[in-house]
Amino acid sequence: MSVFSAKNEKMKRGSKSNQQKPDGATRFEEVHARNIAAAKKIVEKYSSSSDEEEEELNECKILDSLFKHYKSDGSRLGIQQALQQKTATFFENALHSGSATCLICIGSVRRADSIWTCKHCYCFFHLNCIRRWANDSIAQQKASTEQTSNEQGYYNNLGQFVPPKRKRPLHWSCPQCRKDYCLEEKPATYKCFCGKEENPRPAAFLLPHSCGEICGKNLQPTCGHTCMLLCHPGPCPPCSQYATTSCLCGQSQKKSMRCIDKEWKCDRKCKELLPCGEHRCKELCHKPNQCPPCTSTSLQPCECGAETKKRNCSELKWHCKKICGSKYSCGAHVCKRVCHSGSCGDCPLSLPRSCPCGKTQKIVPCIETIDPCGDTCQKLLSCGLHTCTQRCHRGECNLCLIITKKKCRCGIHEKELPCWKIFTCETKCKQMRDCGKHTCNKKCCDGRSCQQCDKICGKPLTCQKHKCQSVCHEGPCYPCNQQSQVNCRCGKTSKRVPCGRERTARVMCMELCRIPSKCHHPIKHRCHKNECPPCNQKCGQINDTTGCLHICEAKCHAAVKVVKQNPLNGGANVWHQSKQFEFKKQPHPPCEQLVKVSCIGGHEIAEWPCWNSKPTSCQRKCNRALRCGNHKCELICHAVPDLKDMKVCTLIAFNYFLSLHIFNLNLNMLQFLFYFIF
Known part of the structure; x- marks a missing residue:
């Protein structure tokens, strides 16, 4: 750098430092102006987009074209029944922009957005949102399976073989109904409701996101027919085809009925013989072999025949509380069964019996008892490892008292204890649970019960009002499934919206506004x-x-x-003023208001605003006859209260002054010539 350039840089810096810095008010005005300009741009964009979104569609024509193939005879019966179903709600969400809400981003689903629809709950989602949701779910599952990979199995600390876990195929679920979708069903393109066309173009005469073709899906419940509506959201309406069928009981003649109403009832009674064998069915037409229980009453004996009561015919068998008490064939013992039918059978004590340990079997009279055989009991004790060392005895065996080396459940510590005791140590398990966030912390854990985390997630949901109540999990939380009721300003109209959409939800109320007008014009307008x-x-x-x-x-x-x-905030900081x-x-x-005003000379009449309606000069000559009678007034338009007050003719005065001026001019010329000669 040369000397002159260095001097120039110093001079520039000095000049910049000498400039006055803007004060706080000036900076506030600059920032305020920029904010206003940015706000205007946002308002212009919002108004243009809202105008496009609020462009009204001809709903009647769209619905008529949608249902034109639904019923062949052209009546409105099929349309009314279809609109009574849940389909009407999805029609409203598709027709009115912003009515549906994406549960992932809690944003409005507009007519121009690319969407994806669940096959089970038919809920709308933005295509980009559901893609991100599916990718995140699959990525979390992949990471979890890599961390807990167990392809061949392993032996735990107790020497027990743990088989490999059964791998579940990767999947992702709908945010609302939790329906599982496989990896191949991950949404990739924007399709119409029936799935026939990709990237359907919007048209004024079609339902948004619709291709305009016949739906063609198999109707549910399955009847063999397909949906005849044009491509539509939500579930398909009931079948509108006709079939010739008889009533449920088959007593009436066949009729031509709609497919959904083919199971119709006549007005005749069933009259089938009921299981009681005495009465007939009094119910109206119903399916065969589906008669209700008999409601008539009759005297019915119990199973043993000791008692008789008046009971419903449908309760053919009933038991009293009397013990049988009949003697067996041995003649020494009696039957202890409560009210029963048939024979009492053989005496249970006359069958082959064994000693208490079960090693010796004998057939002795039922009046005799079998004594212990005197051999070692050798029954397996409750520990499952050792046998009883006592002689054959009646009753249960004692606890196992053999001292053995036992490992705790976690397999870390070892100790000599009686076999019947369970050894647990105080060591806490530090194995991570399946959520990947919390440790087990159970004392002496065997490693099997600490896989699933039992804590509540507790993360704040996207609505910022509620917390996740699911068990602690990996990946993002499901959207808030609660709904809030939003009322209009007058309170007569309400709407259920997903939690978090209360501020942006629009409630269209058709009632008149009840707020009194601030001015003297009580104009009627709708609730807002x-x-x-x-x-x-x-x-x-x-x-x-x-x-x-x-x-x-x-x-x-x-x-x-x-x-x-x-005025009290005059000295406050301008940055914090609201x-x-x-x-x-x-x-x-x-x-x-225009009023007619005449000029001061009375020459013309012009229209002037009321606030400026004062007589002024029209800038014309007066042109009134003077008192001389020979000339007219040459002055500019002026006010003349009375013509008799006119002064002397201005023409005589004008000639007098003109002659006087010429005389003075000639006198000056003579003085100049005299001075020049002499």
Whole structure:
């Protein structure tokens, strides 16, 4: 760098430092102006987009074209029944922009958005949102399977073989109904509702996101027919085809009925013989062999025949509380069974019996008892490892008292204890649970029961109002499944919206607004959410500003929204001031009514605004006859109260002054010539 360039740089820096820095108010005005410009751009974009979204569709024509193939005879019966189903809700979400909500981003689903629809719950989602949801779910499952990979199995600390876990194929679920979809069903393209066309183009005469072709899906319940509606959202309506069928009982003649109503009932009674064998069915037409239980009563004996009661015919078998008490064939013992039918059978004590340990079997009279055989019991004890060392005895065996080396459940510690005792140590398990966030922390854990985390997730959901109540899990939480009720301002119309959409939800109320008008024009308008719209009517009151009796024709100014001026905040920091608005009554503007006004000389009549209706000069010559009678007034338009007051003819005065001026000019010329000669 040369010497001159270095000097120039110093001079520039000095000049910049000498410039005055902008104060806080100037910087505030600059930032405020930039913010206003940015806000205007956003408002313009929002208004243009909202105009496009709020472009009204001809719903009647769209619904008529949608249902034109639904019923062949052209009646409205099929349409009314279809609209009573859940399909009507999905039609509203598709027709009205912003009615449906994407549960992933909690944003409105508009008519121009690319969407994906669940096959089970028919809920709308943005295509990009459901792609991201599916990719995140699959990625979390892959990471979890890689961490807990067990392809061949292993032996735990107790020497027990743990078989490999059965691998579950990768899947992702619908955020609302939790329906599982396989990896191949991950949404890739934007398709219409019936799935025949990709990237359907919007048309004014078609339902948004529809291809306009016949749906063609198999109807449910299966009847062999397909849906005849045009491509539509939501479930298919009931079948509208006709079939010739008889009633359920088959007693009436066959009729031509709609497929959904083919199981129809006649007015005749069934009259089939009921299982009681005495009465017949009194119910109206129903399917065969599906008669209800008999409601008649009759005297019925119990199973043993000791008692008889009046009971319903449907309860053919009943037992009393009497013990049988009949003697067996041995003659020494009696039957202890409660009320039963048939024979009592053989005495249970006359069958082959064994000693208490079960090694010796004998057949002895039922009146005799079998004594212990005297051999070792050798029954397997409750420990499952050792046998009883006592002699053959009656009753249960004692606990195993053999001292053995036992390992705790986690397999870390070892100790000599009686076999019947369970050894547990105080070591806490530090194995991570399946959520990948919490440790087991159970004392002496065997490693099997610590896989699934039992804690509540507790993360804040996207609605920012509730927390996740699911068991601790990996990946993102499911959207909030609660709904809130949003009311209109008057409270007569309400709507259920997903949690978190209360501020942006639109409730279309058809009632009139009940808020009293701030001005003298009580204009009727519909219920709305924000402030009442400004009055656009004419003022209509007498204009007291000009002092005339004309009616003010300006826009109503009885309640004008202005910025509230607070003198107490004059010295506050300009960066922290917040604008507050109030409604004020503005004075009448100057009256603009045109009135006819004559000039001061009476030459012409012109129309002037009322506030400026004062006689002025028209800038013409007066042209009135003077008193001399020979000439007219040459002055500019002026006021003349009375023609008799006219002065002397201005023409004589004009000639006098002209001659005097010529005389003075000649005198000056003579003086100049005299001075030049002499």
